[in-house]
Amino acid sequence: xxxxxxxxxxxxxxxxxxxxxxxxxxxxxxxxxxxxxxxxxxxxxxxxxxxxxxxxxxxxxxxxxxxxxxxxxxxxxxxxxxxxxxxxxxxxxxxxxxxxxxxxxxxxxxxxxxxxxxxxxxxxxxxxxxxxxxxxxxxxxxxxxxxxxxxxxxxxxxxxxxxxxxxxxxxxxxxxxxxxxxxxxxxxxxxxxxxxxxxxxxxxxxxxxxxxxxxxxxxxxxxxxxxxxxxxxxxxxxxxxxxxxxxxxxxxxxxxxxxxxxxxxxxxxxxxxxxxxxxxxxxxxxxxxxxxxxxxxxxxxxxxxxxxxxxxxxxxxxxxxxxxxxxxxxxx
Numbered sequence: 519x520x521x522x523x524x525x526x527x528x529x530x531x532x533x534x535x536x537x538x539x540x541x542x543x544x545x546x547x548x549x550x551x552x553x554x555x556x557x558x559x560x561x562x563x564x565x566x567x568x569x570x571x572x573x574x575x576x577x578x579x580x581x582x583x584x585x586x587x588x589x590x591x592x593x594x595x596x597x598x599x600x601x602x603x604x605x606x607x608x609x610x611x612x613x614x615x616x617x618x619x620x621x622x623x624x625x626x627x628x629x630x631x632x633x634x635x636x637x638x639x640x641x642x643x644x645x646x647x648x649x650x651x652x653x654x655x656x657x658x659x660x661x662x663x664x665x666x667x668x669x670x671x672x673x674x675x676x677x678x679x680x681x682x683x684x685x686x687x688x689x690x691x692x693x694x695x696x697x698x699x700x701x702x703x704x705x706x707x708x709x710x711x712x713x714x715x716x717x718x719x720x721x722x723x724x725x726x727x728x729x730x731x732x733x734x735x736x737x738x739x740x741x742x743x744x745x746x747x748x749x750x751x752x753x754x755x756x757x758x759x760x761x762x763x764x765x766x767x768x769x770x771x772x773x774x775x776x777x778x779x780x781x782x783x784x785x786x787x788x789x790x791x792x793x794x795x796x797x798x799x800x801x802x803x804x805x806x807x808x809x810x811x812x813x814x815x816x817x818x819x820x821x822x823x824x825x826x827x828x829x830x831x832x833x834x835x836x837x838x839x840x841x842x843x844x845x846x847x848x849x850x
Contacts, residue, residue, distance in 0.1 A: 566642040571618035580613035585842040586716025612667035616680045619661025623688035631757040672719035683708035710736035741776035742834035748827040773819035780815045784808035800848030
């Protein structure tokens with residue numbers, strides 16, 4: 519029996535080639551589609567990790583640690599000093615990892631609360647895009663590696679202080695937010711440690727200059743946190759989080775507290791020149807920022823409304839980076 523060759527049929531070879539090409543193109547498109555989906559998945563996961571790190575908040579915190587490092591005696595800034603830039607980048611990276619680890623643990627412990635707040639419900643954990651195990655691995659890895667980096671590259675004291683700040687933020691401040699407003703006081707301690715960590719990374723010791731930077735950032739945080747808590751009162755209240763010094767938002771007690779803490783920053787701005795840390799220019803800029811911060815708090819007391827609370831919040835955003843830049847530019 520003779521085999522019949524399909525290619526002896528007119529146009530059969532052309533038909534087979536076309537079918538082969540179509541199949542080949544379809545396979546290529548499928549592979550590209552799979553690759554595109556994988557790329558989208560990777561990018562989405564990177565965005566999730568980025569949300570866990572809270573880079574905007576972490577960046578400001580770590581910026582203060584760099585200022586603390588540069589303010590230390592014996593550290594002279596120069597744009598062309600590549601060794602110094604290497605140390606700054608290393609300090610920034612280690613600080614970001616420690617702060618990111620603390621922020622991730624905070625989000626793990628608050629995942630149920632975050633589901634109840636508009637501002638946080640789309641985060642990876644409350645939204646269900648990431649499991650607790652993966653988040654814990656990420657938190658522990660970044661936190662431990664960051665602390666070790668600071669401890670080995672700079673000084674052991676810097677690594678220890680950074681790890682203490684992580685523990686305080688994650689396991690003292692975070693659970694206390696649902697218990698008592700003293701959480702703000704507790705949270706202000708790890709929040710004020712970064713400039714001291716930077717100072718200790720340079721000197722290996724805690725002395726007057728480093729403690730002053732810690733104290734400035736410590737007092738700055740109270741009006742900052744209370745203004746945010748006042749603006750986001752409904753969200754916090756729905757989640758059972760207690761951040762204001764009173765149970766009621768309408769009372770002026772919160773504004774009085776903001777006035778007291780911002781007022782302290784004005785005479786405190788006069789101390790750096792006394793310690794030989796900065797010149798008079800940096801002092802007067804710091805005093806002016808303190809006066810504006812206090813004025814915003816007074817307006818908050820008088821009006822006691824959403825708009826004035828937001829002004830205190832924005833004044834806090836302006837105060838800290840401006841003061842830190844002023845004192846480093848005018849370093850003695």
